Amino acid sequence: MLNADPAPTDAGPPQPDDKAVDTIVRSGAKGGLALAGLATAIVIAIWFAFYFLVFVPRAGAP
DSSP states (O other): OTTOOOOOOSSOSOOOOHHHHHHHHHHOOHHHHHHHHHHHHHHHHHHHHHIIIIIHHHHTOO
């Protein structure tokens, strides 16, 4: 019927288990920190390479 109430469902979406959530949060974002550290190291390495391969050789040129 068009005006009928929807059929009742079970208790709805499952509720998160507090202990499982605490365990996940306690483990931290190690992958994110590793990725940020790696990206920072790459940027610093490129900066040093550019400095020593471009700027330092040109400093002695007349």
